[in-house]
Structure formats: C-alpha cells, structure tokens
Amino acid sequence: MTKDSDYISKRKFMEELGRYRKGSITRRHFLNVTGLGAATAVMGAAMPGLRPSPAFAGGNIGDRVVIATWPNYHDPSNFEAFTEATGAHVQVNVFGSNEEMLAKLQAGASGWDVYVPTNYTISTYVDEGLIEPLDTSKLSNYDASAFDARYAEAGSVDGTLYAVPKNWGSTGMAVNTAHNGGKPISSWKEFFDISRDKFSGRAMVHDYQLTTIGSALNYFGYSFNSVDEAELADAEKLLIDVKPHLFAITSDYQPSMRNGDAWLTICWSGDGKQLNTDMPEIHYVLGAEGGEIWSDYYAIPKNAPHKDAAYALINFLMDPTVNTKEVLAHGYPTADARTFALLPDDLKNDPILFPAQELLSPLEFGAAATLTDPNRAELMARFKSA
Amino acid sequence: MxxxxxxxxxxxxxxxxxxxxxxxxxxxxxxxxxxxxxxxxxxxxxxxxxxxxxxxxxxxxxxxxxxxxxxxxxxxxxxxxxxxxxxxxxxxxxxxxxxxxxxxxxxxxxxxxxxxxxxxxxxxxxxxxxxxxxxxxxxxxxxxxxxxxxxxxxxxxxxxxxxxxxxxxxxxxxxxxxxxxxxxxxxxxxxxxxxxxxxxxxxxxxxxxxxxxxxxxxxxxxxxxxxxxxxxxxxxxxxxxxxxxYVADFVGTSNFFDGKITDQDGTLTSVLLDNGLTMQGKPVGQLGKGQQVCVSVRPEQMKLHRQGEGLNVVVQNRIFLGEHTEYLVMHETLGEFLVLSPRQSEPDNGPFNAGDDLLVSWASDTALIFDNI
Amino acid sequence: MTQRTRNWLLLAPAGTWFLVMLIIPLSVVLIFSFGERAPAGGVVPAFTFEQYANLPARWTAFKNTMTLAPIGTLSALLIAYPLAYFLAVKVDPKWRTILLVLVIVPFWTSILIRSYAWIFLLGGRGIPALLEWFGIEGVRLINTPFAVLIGIIYGYLPLMVFPIYVSLDKLDKRLLEASSDLGAKPWRTFLQITLPLSIPGIATGCMLVFILLMGEYLIPAMLGGGKVFFVGNALVDLFLQSRNWAYGSAVAVTLVVVMLITVTIYMRLINRLGANRDDVSIM
Missing domain, CATH: 3.40.50.300 (P-loop containing nucleotide triphosphate hydrolases)
Structure with missing residues (x-):
C-alpha cells in the first residue's frame, strides 16, 4: 500500500533518511525531500486568516491547533488533510525527551493543545494536575475495544481516561553481525560481556538513565524498573566497569552504527527497523532477560488553548485510514487492530515491528517511579562523569 | 672634528x-x-x-x-x-x-x-x-x-x-x-x-x-x-x-619672468619677456637663441628707489621682518613680485608704504636664466 | 531635559536588559539552589545547604572543565596567534578583508551542523581511514578528549583570532622597523616588541574563550560521545533529564563563583603583566 499523497513513499522516506544519516546529503535537502520541510511550512501557514476556513461538520474549532510530539513521528500530508477538512492549521513542536516535555508543562503556559506522552509519564501528569481527562464522546474514532490492552491501559489512571494510544515499540539492541561471525547476540548479559571483550570500543549505551540503567539491571536478571539500592549498586558497578570500553554514551546512535565506527548499541525498535532496512547485517534483537516495551499516547494538557481543535485533531488521527498513513510514514507499530488490518503484509509480518509474543512477554513497561527516581538520575550522572 | x-x-x-x-x-x-x-x-x-x-x-x-x-x-x-x-x-x-x-x-x-x-x-x-x-x-x-x-x-x-x-x-x-x-x-x-x-x-x-x-x-x-x-x-x-x-624656486625665494632668448653676447644673454620688456642675465646651462626660458631674480638682489632707472612699480604690501622688509610690488605688465630690502639700504625717506609709486632695479649679472621647465 | 535625565534615559535599555536578563535569572537560580527537588522534578522552596553539600558528586565535571578549558584556551591561542599575525602583519591588505571573512564564515552555520561534520571527519570513515591508507592503523579520534579539544579549537578560533588581530593591526609597524634598525633580528623583534604589545588582544581573546568554554556542553556531548563530561553537561542533565532544579542551581551558582574567582585572578595577573611591561622580554 504505497499509494502516495503528495508526499514520498515510506520506502523512499527510509532511503532518504538512511542517506541523510550517512551524511551523503545535506540537511536542507533532507528536509525538502522528506517533506519535513513541509512541517515547517505548516507552521509558516499557521498565520490566522491567510487561508479560507472551510466549514467543518463538527462546528468551528478555530484556526489552529498546536501539537508537541517527537521527531519524524507523523505524515505531514495528514496534517494538510486535517487543515483542508477543518480550517485549523497544525503547528508542530518537536521534542527530544519526555523530561523536556514535562519540564515545559510544569513551567506552565506551554500553549500546546495536543501532546504525545509516553506511558510511564502519564500518572505523573495526573498527579501534577497537568493533564485533561478525555471526553470520549468527542472522539468518535476511538474504539477502546480495538486496542491491545497492554498498550492502552497506561492511558487510564484510577479509571479515568487521560490518553489514547498512538504507537508502541520496544527497546532492545542493534548488533552488526558482520563483526560477530554473522551471529547476532541475544541477551543483555551478552551485550555487556562482549562490550568488554571482542566489541571493546565498539558498543554504545543511551544517554538516558531509563534504558541504560534498565539494561544493566537486566544483565543481573533484575527488573528493568528496579529502584532497589543494592540492585542499582550492582548496575552502577557494571556500567562503570564497562564505560572505558564504550564507544559512546549517546541516544543518537544511528550515524555511528551506519558508518561502522560502532557495532553494538541499545536501540529503539523504530531505529532498529531503519538500520536493518538499509544494512541487513545489522540485526535488532530483544534481550532474553527482558527490556523495555513502551507505548506513546495522545493527550490534552489542562490549559490547552484550543480544546475543540485538540479533540478534532486526535479524533482525525485515530481514523484507521489516517493512522495507516501515519504508520507507513514513521514505521512504528500500532496497537489499533483496525489499522493493523489495513497494513501491507510485509509490515504485519515484520519481526522487528511486531515481534513474536514470547519475545515480548519478558519486556516491562517503564514505571513512573523509574523515571523520577533521584537515585537513578544520580547513578547516571556518576556513570557519565566517571 | x-x-x-x-x-x-x-x-x-x-x-x-x-x-x-x-x-x-x-x-x-x-x-x-x-x-x-x-x-x-x-x-x-x-x-x-x-x-x-x-x-x-x-x-x-x-x-x-x-x-x-x-x-x-x-x-x-x-x-x-x-x-x-x-x-x-x-x-x-x-x-x-x-x-x-x-x-x-x-x-x-x-x-x-x-x-x-x-x-x-x-x-x-x-x-x-x-x-x-x-x-x-x-x-x-x-x-x-x-x-x-x-x-x-x-x-x-x-x-x-x-x-x-x-x-x-x-x-x-x-x-x-x-x-x-x-x-x-x-x-x-x-x-x-x-x-x-x-x-x-x-x-x-x-x-x-x-x-x-x-x-x-x-x-x-x-x-x-x-x-x-x-x-x-x-x-x-x-x-x-x-x-x-626648480632649485632656484625650492631653495630660497625667487621671482621668475618668462620669455624667449633674443640675443647672446659674452656673459650676458638678452631675453624678450612675454610682455614685451627685455631683460638680461647670466645663462645657466646650454641655452640657444629663441629658446623659451625664464629670468630668475632673488628678491634681495632687487633695489627699490624713488628716483633713477628702473621698472615702475606700486607697493602693494609691506611685511616687516626686523632686519629686512619684504615688499610685494606690482608692475603693470609683469604682475606682482617680491623685493627684500635690508633696513640700512633703504633711502632716507623709507620705509615705503603701500600705494607708493617706486622704481625697482637690479644688476644684470645677478639675474639667472634657466631653461623653462 | 536635563543632562541627568538624558543620561538615565540612555542607560535605561542596557539597565533594563541587565536587570531582566542577568540579575533576575541569577537571583532565581540562587534562590532555587537553597531549595529541594520536588518528587516529580523541579524545585520546592526550602532553605537548606544540602545541594551545596552534595557538590562533590559533580567533582569530575568540574575537574574536566577546569582542565579542558585552560588547555583549550591555550591551544586556541597557539593556533590563533600565528593566524592573526599573518592577517594583520604579513598579508597583502587587498586580501585581508576576504581572509577575515573566511575566518568567520563557519559561524554562518550552526555549531550543531558543524559538529556533525566533525563527527564524520573524526569518525572511522574520516581521518582514521585516511591514516590507514598511509599505513597508520588503529587510530581512534572520535569520542575522545582529543576530539573534544579539536572541536573546541575549531569552534572558538575566531573568538581568539579577532582580538589578537585587532591588537596586532593597531600595532605601529614602524616600531618593528625601529627594532630591526636597532639590530634586533626578526625573532627578537617579535619577542620584545610584537608580543608584549599584543598582550591586550591575547588577554581579551583568552578571557572570551575561557569563559565560554567553562559553560560549554554541546561540543563535549557531540564529539566526546557523552564520555567527556563538563559542568555544562551536568547542568543539562540536571535540568532536562533528572529535573533536579535545586541541585542544578547549586551547580550553576558554583560554576559562576568559580568563574568569577578565575577571572579575577586572571585580571590581576594581566594587570600586573601590563604594569611590569618594562621587563622587556616577558618570555
């Protein structure tokens, strides 16, 4: 299903992304070709009154809606279509981490109408009173029964629905099998052991305490989410022992994997898919001991200035045909069975995007406490400055 | 030393x-x-x-x-x-x-x-x-x-x-x-x-x-x-x-009168000035008859007097320099030029004043004739 | 309008700016630094020295900063001086403007993009591959302190070049002729005349680079592979990752204090050097 809109196909996007990561094209070219430039264009067009506002069945929702989301996480043509249908222009703010998002909302007056929090942050938003309970009557395209509960349950806190699922993914590892006799590795134990041995100077961990400390905890068979002091002490010892052998501590690991400087990294499934598509020798695997599984949600901040538009946008993106285009654009799996059904077979059967159930079962969702635990933050700082 | x-x-x-x-x-x-x-x-x-x-x-x-x-x-x-x-x-x-x-x-x-x-x-x-x-x-x-x-x-x-x-x-x-x-x-x-x-x-x-x-x-x-x-x-x-x-002009002060050589006899050469007057002086370097030249006379070689031979001039301006007095004088065809008088050489009825009608003269051998470049 | 009112009006924009952009934020940071971390991140008001007591946990970050900042400044100076000298003294004036512009041209692109270029150059397919071609194998550049140093020199060179260039350009070139005329060979002329007279430029350049380097975080993060940890990186982590604003503020206040002390000592030294400029050969 690569019948395109005005924008380029998924395959083309991936190719262009790959070329950009390899550094063979300029950033500007990348933005132009991929239509990410259009995201800026949408923002540019967000000047009210510059375009006629077509009538919208749901009534007048205003001339704009602001969304805070992650990089390369939408199909810009969907936003265009939304504007066509409602007259509201979509303004996109891109973020690098949940922490940044939280910090911005905590500081107040973000100006966002819709944002895309990850599962483990939602209860914190509720506790801080920063998030609006959702009125499902305004979300006709949301069908709770269509969603795998695993990826939807974090959206509800104490029985109240605050967020609806967007996409999900896992955190595993990417390994360049060419340097390991064609063999992938299969566990966090192997990950940290080979990093200190054959892959010394070639392995990377995230500049992100949740996944890096979590993986180190998995090495010992502990929970990814552990905040137990003794267990964290073990993880710290391991990390500090590994550090001199690491190629880098970074969350921007694709370039080094692609140019061959690094052979092994902690990896999110979307990146794993992209790497594997361009360089089949790079395998994405889930750790046998466990690891992270995550799910992103759409939510509305309490002080959203354009709430009607926010509901309209979320509802629009929940439409299975629209959502299918989203998935084709960014390559992350969806928890919506209706959308899944519309995906091409090769995607449905992709072992990276939709791993077998038995591989997923040891994975854990990140917990709110994991993210906010001060000891884990300090551990990460000690590790980085060691 | x-x-x-x-x-x-x-x-x-x-x-x-x-x-x-x-x-x-x-x-x-x-x-x-x-x-x-x-x-x-x-x-x-x-x-x-x-x-x-x-x-x-x-x-x-x-x-x-x-x-x-x-x-x-x-x-x-x-x-x-x-x-x-x-x-x-x-x-x-x-x-x-x-x-x-x-x-x-x-x-x-x-x-x-x-x-x-x-x-x-x-x-x-x-x-x-x-x-x-x-x-x-x-x-x-x-x-x-x-x-x-x-x-x-x-x-x-x-x-x-x-x-x-x-x-x-x-x-x-x-x-x-x-x-x-x-x-x-x-x-x-x-x-x-x-x-x-x-x-x-x-x-x-x-x-x-x-x-x-x-x-x-x-x-x-x-x-x-x-x-x-x-x-x-x-x-x-x-x-x-x-x-x-050039040297006469740059080293010290001199009055220059342009003209053409008409006659060369002995040490003195005659020059017909552009205004019709004739002057005499010592030639410097190789100069030929008919050549465009200038006659150079130092102001201190010129003498001002009320009577006798000389060119008729009118005093335009007087600058007192202590031992000397510098006069800017005007000749009806030669134009303005400078005369420097030592104090003691001025006649009894000097110093002269602006507007005085006077005569100016100099010894011909104190005038030098240069190629006019 | 009296002279006095006019003076106040003239000072108003700068004064307001100073207040809004410097005094107020610094006060906020100072107040935060005595607070405590809120459970979900951020800060709750308190009056505790706990954050300051905890400073030794960032000792390495301070140590790295206080090591690499002077080394980076010195390296930038050693490279910038000959360049500035060439531009101010040696080069044909008709090329000078173009060459000066070339020095700034890299500033037209964001440091982020330029750092990516360096990531490529220093990475396995860049300079190490070239060295391999010449038979030098196994050179690792990217994600080392050396790579950070290169990034620092590259990023801060213009800031060092310009003040030195200005002081050398202002230098009366007849002084150099006079020195030569008095029997000094070119190298001695440089040591006895050119160098002492360009000290103001050197001092300014070093100060600019050093102060900015103390707060640097992007270059170590990008070219150091996250393994070279500056105070700046510690601050980014504390504010954006672990959101421990109270502790982050304490670290920030400490950085400002360290900077003030260093700069004061530095100024004293420079002033003394200026006062003792009679000691002809400073080398």
Missing part, C-alpha cells in the same frame, strides 16, 4: 666616503620612486635630502637603512655592497618621523634597546653607562625611568636621538625628525642637532621638505624631484648657483 672645509661636488679628495649610492633605482609596482641615484656620502658630513613629498628622498633614506632593497644599482656602506644586508645587520641607525619609540618601555630601556641586541651580550653595567652618557648628551638626565607617554614631543625626539646615537652608528639617518615639533622648538633642535653632529663626528643624513631646515643645518644638500637628484651642493652653492628653475 672639523670637516667643514669640504664643500662638495660628488668626488671628495681628502675625505673618506662612508656610503654610496651607485645608479640606484627603486620601483614600487608601476611607480618609479627613485631613479638612477648617484651619491657619495663623506664621513662626518651632514647631508640633507631636500624635496617635496613624493620626490623619493625617503625612499633613498630607507634604502640606506636597509628597509628597501634597490630594484637596480648598488648601495655601499664602507666600500661594501649591502643591497642584501638586512637592516639589523647594518651599522646604521635611524630617527623616525614620529620617533617610533617603544611604548611599553621606559626611556632608559628605549635607549638601551640597540645595545641589548648586541651578541655576544654586552655587560649590563656597560649598557647602563652608555645609556646614561647618551641621556647626558641629549640633556635628559634623570628621565631614565619615565614612560614614553609622559614625555613631551621635544623630549621624545631627544629620546629617539639618544636611542640611535648610543649605538655609535656609521650613519645616522633622520627622517623629517622635526616635523612634529612647533616652530620655536624646531629652531632649537636644529641648532642642537648641528652641535651634536659636530661633537660626535657621526655622519648625519637628514630627509626634509623644509628648505630652511636643510639650509641651516647641512654641509651639503641633495635636492630631489620626481625620484631624481636635481642638484647636490653646499647650501651656498645651491642658493647662489642653482642649476635649474
């Missing part, structure tokens, strides 16, 4: 030539700054390069100093060709136009700078002694530890001088050293420099555009124009026997 006796043409008899320019030219891109300079500088003399700005005098000096390499010809010091010898190897020192004193050093440090560059190193005490003597010579005792910016213009000039002479150079080059001083101070420094030169016996080469300065200080003057040497001679020679209208 008296070598005043030497009045120069370029081939001295008894005196040692210390520096020489032989067919030296210097080109900067398309500009010929100096062209075929030939000059011998004699040990102990005070020589000046005189000319307007852009005449090549500074270029000549800089080639002696070693800052410029001649495009053609040879520069000799002490009989050796030094074209390729760097400035820091030449036994020559310079006093720069704005003095170029080192602002981060004291007076004493500035003066001792050259001595500190000597290798093998001179003993500190020796340097201190020489610096102290140099300060003595330029009358700046006690100023050792002063900062340069604490010194007046005249004092700075003395420091610059001391900084140069302390090295006992074979040649002391002075590039318009008095240009930044006021008139009174300049007069004082001129005398001082002259005395200093006599006392030290160092050869001085001065560059100036100020004829008065050159005339009052130099043993010999080298007048330059458009990169060429026009005339070399003692101040008196240049004044009395200029070889061209």
């Amino acid at each position: 008296e070598i005043r006796g030497y009045i120069g043409d370029a081939s001295p008899v008894n005196n040692k030539v210390i520096a020489e320019l032989r067919g030296v030219s210097k080109r900067f891109g398309d500009v010929l700054a100096a062209s075929d300079l030939n000059l011998s500088i004699v040990e102990g003399e005070f020589l000046s390069f005189l000319g307007p700005s852009g005449c090549g005098k500074t270029t000549a000096l800089r080639m002696l100093a070693g800052f410029e390499v001649p495009t053609e010809g040879e520069v000799l010091l002490d009989g050796k060709v030094v074209n390729d010898l760097d400035a820091y190897h030449r036994p020559v020192n310079m006093v720069f136009q704005q003095y170029a004193l080192f602002p981060h050093m004291t007076v004493a440090q500035n003066i001792g700078y050259g001595l500190r560059q000597v290798r093998p190193r001179l003993p500190k005490a020796h340097i201190a002694e020489k610096v102290s003597k140099a300060l003595d010579v330029v009358q700046l005792n006690g100023f050792d530890d002063r900062r340069i910016w604490e010194m007046s213009g005249g004092q700075q000039q003395r420091v610059a001088l001391a900084r140069a002479i302390v090295n006992e150079p074979k040649l002391l080059l002075l590039d318009e050293p008095m240009a930044a001083l006021d008139r009174k101070l300049r007069k004082e420094m001129q005398i001082e420099l002259q005395n200093l030169q006599r006392k030290l016996g160092i050869t001085f080469v001065l560059v100036t555009h100020d004829q008065e300065e050159a005339l009052s200080m130099s043993d010999r003057i080298c007048v330059m124009r458009d990169g060429r040497i026009v005339q070399i001679g003692s101040p008196q020679e240049l004044y009395d026997q200029p070889n061209s209208r």
